[in-house]
Structure formats: structure tokens, C-alpha cells
Amino acid sequence: MPSWFSRFISPLVSFSGRCVVCRKPLRPQERDICTCCLSQLPLTHLSDHEENILEKYFWGKIPVVHASALFIYYQGADSHMILRNLKYGHQPSVGITLGRVMATYLADTSFFDSVDAIVAVPLAGDRQRHRGYNQAECLAKGIQEITRLPIVSEGIVRHISNKSQTRLSHAERYQNVDGIFKVELPERFYGKHILLVDDVVTSTATLTSLARAFGEGHHTRFSILTLAMASSITETPYYRVDNREDMENREGEVYMPDDRYDDF
Numbered sequence: 001m002p003s004w005f006s007r008f009i010s011p012l013v014s015f016s017g018r019c020v021v022c023r024k025p026l027r028p029q030e031r032d033i034c035t036c037c038l039s040q041l042p043l044t045h046l047s048d049h050e051e052n053i054l055e056k057y058f059w060g061k062i063p064v065v066h067a068s069a070l071f072i073y074y075q076g077a078d079s080h081m082i083l084r085n086l087k088y089g090h091q092p093s094v095g096i097t098l099g100r101v102m103a104t105y106l107a108d109t110s111f112f113d114s115v116d117a118i119v120a121v122p123l124a125g126d127r128q129r130h131r132g133y134n135q136a137e138c139l140a141k142g143i144q145e146i147t148r149l150p151i152v153s154e155g156i157v158r159h160i161s162n163k164s165q166t167r168l169s170h171a172e173r174y175q176n177v178d179g180i181f182k183v184e185l186p187e188r189f190y191g192k193h194i195l196l197v198d199d200v201v202t203s204t205a206t207l208t209s210l211a212r213a214f215g216e217g218h219h220t221r222f223s224i225l226t227l228a229m230a231s232s233i234t235e236t237p238y239y240r241v242d243n244r245e246d247m248e249n250r251e252g253e254v255y256m257p258d259d260r261y262d263d264f
């Protein structure tokens with residue numbers, strides 16, 4: 001058993017309920033997801049690699065420092081139950097638990113070293129009222145428990161409720177999220193390194209739109225951390241490009257996959 005895994009399991013207090021993946025009763029030391037399902041998550045291992053594929057995905061779009069995701073999301077995989085319960089199952093605790101898992105997994109790396117604050121991707125007001133919570137915020141809270149980094153949400157809003165990205169083409173996805181976020185007084189983030197947190201990354205559209213709402217000229221840098229990464233990202237030839245400067249010169253002409261995997 002890897003050390004991060006046992007560190008995560010051991011401090012948990014007694015909790016009852018059923019595993020969000022296999023629905024078997026949880027043991028006293030388990031919370032939301034059982035040890036067996038947790039150990040079988042298809043981890044991305046992105047943090048093992050400098051300039052990993054997810055980071056390259058954002059090159060040329062935003063000033064990205066690090067990017068990571070805990071597991072790969074495959075259509076129909078068991079792990080999609082985590083995303084489904086997190087988003088639609090009225091189970092915000094799943095987000096906090098998995099946020100702790102994400103941060104524990106990265107705790108021994110340099111991922112959080114220069115991060116100043118965590119920003120969860122905001123939901124539009126009507127969607128959050130309907131759901132009762134923001135799943136990205138739940139993940140951020142779990143990450144905060146482990147890292148002690150501050151979460152900043154004040155003045156960062158999704159002021160346009162865009163339609164679901166699920167059935168849109170790549171180009172439509174970018175149009176759909178363009179300008180939907182608003183950051184008040186972006187100069188307060190001058191020179192800061194912000195960790196953007198979301199539940200799943202399927203294309204760069206949403207996270208890029210949020211990062212751009214921080215404005216240009218403030219030297220704000222970003223890292224990306226999501227619970228899941230769509231398997232379509234690993235299937236694109238995009239990541240085979242090795243040169244960051246080359247990618248920055250080619251913004252707008254880079255092939256990105258249409259996503260077919262976030263319909264969970």
C-alpha cells in the first residue's frame with residue numbers, strides 16, 4: 001500500500017454509510033468511499049512527470065505552473081459514480097473527502113509549494129441554489145484541510161449561467177464559456193499563484209475562461225487541480241508537443257478533442 005494512501009486512511013474517525021462506488025457498507029475508518037474502491041481508482045500519475053500532458057493542455061492559453069488530476073475518467077467506469085454522486089447525489093461530503101485524498105496524494109510533491117490561494121470554479125447562482133452546494137468548493141475545502149491554504153471566493157462569480165458543455169463541439173465549448181466569469185478587483189491577485197479547482201477537466205475551456213477573468217497585466221499565475229481528467233485528453237496527439245514556446249506561438253491552431261466523456 002503506498003504511503004500516501006495509508007496516511008489518508010489512518011486518521012479518519014468513525015463514520016457509517018455506503019461506499020459511493022460499490023454501495024457496500026463502509027467500515028468505521030472509511031468515509032464516503034471504501035478502501036478497496038479508493039485503491040482501485042485509475043490514477044493519472046500526472047504528478048510523477050514534469051510538464052505533464054494536462055499542463056501542456058493549458059500552454060499558450062494561461063500562465064500555468066502545475067496541473068494535475070487524481071484519476072482518469074472513462075465513460076462507464078466505476079469511478080463515474082464518484083462524479084455523479086458528487087454532482088447530482090446531494091452528497092457534498094464526497095467532495096470534501098476526495099479533496100482530502102487529492103491533497104494527500106500530492107502532499108509529498110512540490111505541487112502546492114508556491115500556491116497563495118485556492119479558487120474553486122464557481123457555479124452560477126441559480127444552479128448552486130438548485131444543487132445546494134458547489135462540488136468544486138467541496139473539493140477545495142478538502143484540499144484546504146490538508147494544505148491549510150486559504151480559499152478565496154469573494155468577488156469571483158459565474159455571472160452567466162451557460163448551458164451544459166456536454167453535447168457541444170470543441171469550438172462551441174469555448175464560445176459557451178467566454179466571459180461567463182467575473183473577478184472583482186483583480187489587482188488584489190497581483191503576482192499571486194492561484195490554484196484553480198474543479199471536479200473534472202474535459203477541455204481547457206472553462207478553466208481558461210476563469211483564469212482569463214483575472215485579467216492581464218497582473219502577473220497572476222495558475223495551477224490546475226481536478227478530481228478527474230477525461231480520458232479523451234490522453235487520446236489526443238496534442239500532448240506529444242514538447243516545446244512550451246512553440247505551443248504559445250500556435251495558440252488557436254491547436255487540435256483539441258471534442259469531448260464525449262463527461263455525460264455522467
Ligand SMILES: [Zn+2]
Pocket residue numbers: 019020021022023024033034035036037038
Ligand atoms: Zn467501494
